[in-house]
């Protein structure tokens with residue numbers, strides 16, 4: 001499924017990876033032109049859908065020059081190693097803090113297994129290592145020439161310590177990954193995305209200020225699609241993230257047991273989705289499960305409490 005109706009610039013396409021067969025959960029952006037690049041291939045479990053989506057816009061994996069990763073979480077980067085195995089010409093652009101885990105993913109997979117348990121294979125499929133020779137490490141400050149335009153690269157910690165934002169200078173589109181939360185097309189509501197293990201709210205606020213200072217024309221979210229109102233989107237996203245963080249902090253301060261504490265956040269999250277139809281509520285939940293975000297925020301606060 002492609003993007004005609006998302007209001008994207010002509011030189012950028014959005015493929016719906018139809019994660020677990022559902023629309024608008026995980027998206028892959030395609031920078032068209034000579035030497036096309038994809039941003040975040042999504043998980044291996046959805047790779048046939050990415051292939052079909054590329055085909056609809058006249059591309060195959062062998063046409064691609066590379067894969068630019070916003071960050072290495074499995075729903076964004078899972079298929080990278082599988083793609084490189086079959087298409088060894090692909091360059092992989094990734095944050096230098098994420099690169100070691102793409103080359104040797106054991107620790108990343110152990111950490112993800114703690115979150116997803118027996119669902120790992122069903123949700124994400126295989127996660128193959130990427131040969132070091134394919135990797136180009138970035139840290140922010142670089143300018144990449146891809147698809148006949150310049151992508152400026154920015155360090156963007158907060159959601160993950162290894163998160164990057166790519167700004168396409170020719171269109172003003174910012175590929176933000178999960179830096180600005182989750183939002184379904186046609187809805188105003190932005191759901192926070194705060195999974196473990198390295199949520200850092202102070203760093204995140206700095207990242208958002210940096211992003212605002214770039215004055216992007218649109219934010220291209222992985223989950224799902226473009227936000228054409230960057231300032232309002234970011235303000236609303238941050239307001240909700242703070243609300244969620246505060247809810248978790250209060251639970252920890254009261255030493256509530258974990259299930260009661262998580263239930264408190266689930267109740268808030270459900271109230272936020274109340275006015276939506278069932279299918280949209282499910283899309284928000286599949287793209288960013290509340291309980292996982294609870295664990296990410298709890299870890300953030302515990303680390304902070306231990307270090308103070």
Ligand SMILES: [Zn+2]
Nearest residue numbers: 071073159178
């Ligand atoms: Zn993520």
